[in-house]
Amino acid sequence: MTEAPAILWFRRDLRLADNLALAAAADTGAPVVALFILDETDDPSLGGAARWWLHHSLASLGADLSRLGVALTLRRGPAAAALARIVEETGARRVFWSRVYEPAALRLDAEIEAMLRRRAVAAASFPGALLFEPGEIRSAEGRAFRVFAPFWRRAVAALAPGAPVRAPAALRAASAPPSESLDDLGLTPRKPDWAGGLREAWRPGERGARARLDEFMEEGARGYAAARDFPAREGVSRLSPHLHWGEIGPRQVWRAIARADAPRSDIAVFLRELGWRDFCHHILLAYPGLPDTPLDQAFTRFPWAQDDAALRAWTRGATGYPFVDAGMRQLWLTGWMHNRLRMVAASFLVKHLLLDWRDGERWFFDTLVDADLASNAFNWQWSAGCGADAAPWFRIFNPVAQGEKFDPEGAFVRRFVPELARLDAKFIHAPWTAPEHRLRDAGVRLGETYPLPIVDHAAARRRALDAFDSCRGARRD
Template sequence: MNPIIVLMNGGLRLDDQPALAAAAAKGAPILPLFVMDDAAHGQWAMGAASRWWLRQSLTSLSQSFEDIGSRLILRTGDTADVADALVAETGASGLYMLRGYSPTARKLEAVLHDLCAMRAIECRRFSGSLLIEPEHIATGGGTPYTVFTPFWRRARELVQTFTPTPAPKRLSAPDTWPESTPLAALKLDPVPAAWAEPIAANWLPGEAGARVMLEKFVAEVMVGYKAGRDIPGTEGTSRLSPYLAHGEISIRRIWHACQKAAALDEGAAGGSEAYLREIGWREFAHHLLYHFPDLPQKNLKAQFDAFPWREGDGAALKEWRQGLTGFPIVDAGMRELWQTGWMHNRVRMIVASFLVKDLLWHWHDGAKWFWDTLVDADLANNTMGWQWVAGCGPDAAPYFRIFNPITQGEKFDPDGAYVRRFVPELAALPDAYIHKPFEAPAEVLRAAGVTLGVTYPKPMVDRKLARERALAALASTRADQVQSLCHTGA
């Protein structure tokens, strides 16, 4: 029997991997293939933190294939050229893959489809990364959704119960294995290597790590998720995002586990529903990227094209990146990102708002920094997150939301546990000043060992003025809406 090539990009797992399961069901020898094709992704080629993650993930996936009598073939270069060469080399009778939703993935799938047609071999594309395909959901008028709540209401009606497919126990191997490029040739190692050490201490990339995280979440965290998900100082969320971004866990597996737990335990049902709603945001982000493929560059709301954002490198951008803004919750978030490759969702909103509203910096620059430093960098989620915060994206709110980093900190990190962990130079401040050291009396600062401007920066902006400046900037682009800008923060 001629072998079938399974392109593993987008689904680095054996469990509930429909392309792999379908190929295995044929009984043909399987050639699992991963192609590192940086050039195809242009400015969205994988960032440094994701590359570090991918390296560990490929190591783990290779071992998983070895364990079931198979082998992961690594190659670099243009994916279509690589696939074509492998078909020619092995006489493969088919090419199977998971579908993707980014413009690059869609373009590639079309090219691979033509290539298979030319070679007269089978080309099969499988859904397996979303709960609901973007073409299967539309507004009453037949247009894509651009507001989350109605999207999710409809999606919730459409999404069914899934029975995920278990990982194959054994895969048929070809008589001769094609050559695989050494992992080192994929250029995934961070420079300098020491940068990734604290990240490595926080994560276990790969399918087994994903399974552990899911089990822990369902058993310990889900019941309190509704309230806990907003508190960055506690482990109140699933931290499954990097595993989802690399396709190491199936979204249907997660859905299934949550529904099962909710059915067994009434107490968990509220947490499960709240969690599934967040998964819904991921679905929505992919729906948007699919229907508006230029979203990573272009504002969803065109009136923001005239917004006077600052762009490119600059001292203020650098201070934000380094967590040296003088606003503790912002600095804690930016340092969490640098040290762990991840940042809590609530804090992502706060730091993003600070950059685009308080500093008037373009969301593009923030999105690029996140892209390079997040282990869960995901084009759909990252783009939507930044556009949402900037105000130019999908948001039903009629006002221009400006997060106040002080009140946000006091509300969601009331005892300052999060700030104390990532901004240790402020750790000895009392709760009353942990989010506003610049308001602390001199004797309080002295007792806590804090000297503003020396041990910790003074605030880089006057928030009142920054807020007025942001509102004026908005007014300059939306003269008709100035009257409604009276909201003071989320």
């Protein structure tokens, strides 16, 4: 009699090392069916950049599994129905997977567990996407934290990451069921092919994640606390898409960085960034409406503007503020934006243009390779001033001052806004202040080769503060 296989259902854990679901499936000794399901009903908002990343990450995972003697089976459709069909086709008696902590994914887990129970199939799900399970870190009163600092103090005191689980040297392969081809999933752009910048910037997959971590430990961890705010430098890890897709686990990153040859102050600042990622997911669990509903209910009254032209200028990097535009063009070209620019660009949309933070949230979700529901929603609410642990609502970034401080020579702007590349650093963050002869020498014609500012900073700031005051019903101190 043929031995019943175990199904290993990959989700956002597209790696072999430190994958508890994979380790558990291997430990059974049963032949393994490796499965990925593209469930566009469960996650219909998977953006174009994320789809591109997923295609290449699956290609990498398939190659890694093949070296262990196992084929990666690809299916599409509602995950519960697709998984039920695979169980019937293979006669599997056990299913293993890693948990995803989004409202739709948690509902799906419950649906699948019930479906498997009806079929007398054992189900086992495992952590691995976060340092802590959402809801695990609570206040002394048992409530979810809404402020990061006390959350992180308690988390650090509780954290003791063990050694990552090694990838298995081999797996027993079950007879592979029919599979979709990766190309048939339609994850990559056809015509026009807009992904050239993504291909140049990234190496998706577990090996790419490990290489990125090694490079950061060697070149970026030392001095991280200061360098991370300067987008022209290689001062950040760029691990976010690898973490989002589970090509590397946060505990692997924690353990590696904690041992890096860098000052403890730099390491502590970096590890807080991992903690912030966890915090976003903890908030999403406590407030499932986070992607759509402001946590501060006063913001349900906010007088958001309707200005399609302004929104289009922002998405295209044509606001007339070079630091903002450079960040938005970096996003479009590479599928990623430096964190300093994410804050400045988000503040500009919400506070200079008075456009709804959910417009920005949707754009980021479509264009980021690391588009993560919890982090995207939480950070947009943080930028808008309506979320948990939000920046003071009256804090409005000056895009010129931000550029002058964090890109003082204009290197970042010159890279992504090449029409300003020949302009003096003195004027590059506010080209409208340059004398006409300086503009002419640099080949800049404001309003033609580069736009004039679509809003005046001082006037936009006054308008935003008035709007925030009216929304909250109280004046600022």
